[in-house]
Amino acid sequence: MSFDDNAQLDTSQVSDVRGSGGFGIPGGGKTIGGGLAGLLITVVLGLLGVNGVLPGTSGSGSDDGRALAEKCAASNPDRFEQTDCRNIAYINDIQQFWARALGERYRPARTVLFSRAVTTGCGSATSAVGPFYCPADEQVYVDLTFYDELASRFGAPGEFAQAYVLAHEYGHHIQNLTGTERQxxxxxxxxxxxxxxxxxxxxxxxxxxxxxxxxxxxxGPVATVSQADIREGLQAAAAVGDDAIQGSDVHSETWTHGSSAQRQQWFSRGHETGDPDRCDTLTGR
Ligand SMILES: [Zn+2]
Structure with a gap:
């Protein structure tokens, strides 16, 4: 994969609350549950009634985006060495595509970069649940340290694994916009x-x-995607399959995301057809 060195990144598509420590999480709120089972979750409406057990101190999350805008500006030759700037490039590119594909039906969705814990329209969450999309506030939530875990714990170290994760979460945003999620x-x-x-x-x-x-x-900001990138995406899709996570103790009736093989198969189908209408997983067509 390569980036367009001249691309103007739209850092306003990201809201950076890292370092604010899960700002002001009140006791008694909904907590988004999960652990490993919540990996790459879609939506989490009041699963658990656990009371304020989240770590962190109150803070303002006051970054107004200027720091990121500066860091990820085209004038910084090292910007694509930075995980946050690269992720913004993916997010910009993903949204640029869907805005083109859906036209007026598309509403941009922000990604919130957080560390450790965060309050969302779907309840509060810790990093343990992995990246997720909240339909209630139409935002994607990512703790960038998840990628380290994806590499070390799940064996998906490739750079394109990050692009896959973000594109998957934006896929949930599309489901929200099209009404499939509610259906x-x-x-x-x-x-x-x-x-x-x-x-x-x-x-x-x-x-x-x-x-x-x-x-x-x-x-777009992502200039080219290679076959090696696609292989990294497939590797990541397999790494977060339910059977990969459950290990030898496989109970398919408890699956929430699909097996490694299924996840690879559907990612491939999307890549090969380039057609969202060929993604009808409800009927399998
Ligand atoms: Zn998901």
């Missing part, structure tokens, strides 16, 4: 016995949408 939530409520299967369908579709973006990446 699947209704199906889950009406048929709780199949709730997990519906969850898997949502997650695989987000993987497929991530693949669709890779088919169109290029020409």
């Amino acid at each position: 699947v939530r209704r199906l889950q409520q009406n048929d709780p016995g199949r709730a997990n299967r519906y969850s898997v369908a949502l997650e695989l579709q987000a993987d497929c949408y991530a693949g669709v973006w890779t088919a169109h990446a290029g020409g």
Whole structure:
């Protein structure tokens, strides 16, 4: 993958609250649950009633974006050495694609960079849940140290793993905009016995949408995507498969995201077709 050295990054698509320590999380709020099971979660509405157990001190999260804008400006020749600037380039590129694909139906979604803990429209969360999208406030949440974990613990060290993770989360934003997310939530409520299967369908579709973006990446801040990048994306998709995480103790009825093979398969389908209409994971078409 290469970046466009001259690209003007839109740092306003990111809100940087790192270092604010999970600013002002009140006791008694909803806590987004998960641990490993919550990896790359889609949405988390009142799963647990755990009271304010989150670490961190109150702070303002006062970065108004100027620091990032300066750091990631084209005048800084080292900007693409920086994880945050690279992630902004991915986010800009992903949103540029979807804005083109969906036209007026697209609403930009911000990514919040946080450390340790954060309060969201879906409740409060710690970094342990991994990156996620909250439909209530239409924001993606990422603690960038997750990528270290992805490399060391899950064996997906590639740079493009980061692009895959972000593209997957923006895939959930697309599901929110198209109404698929709400439709699947209704199906889950009406048929709780199949709730997990519906969850898997949502997650695989987000993987497929991530693949669709890779088919169109290029020409934006992300200048080129290579076959090696796609292999890294596939490796990451496999690393966060339910069976990879559960190890030999595989209970497919408890899966929420799909197996490694399924995740790779749908990411590939998105990449190969470049067509979001080919991402119908509910019917498998
Ligand atoms: Zn997801």
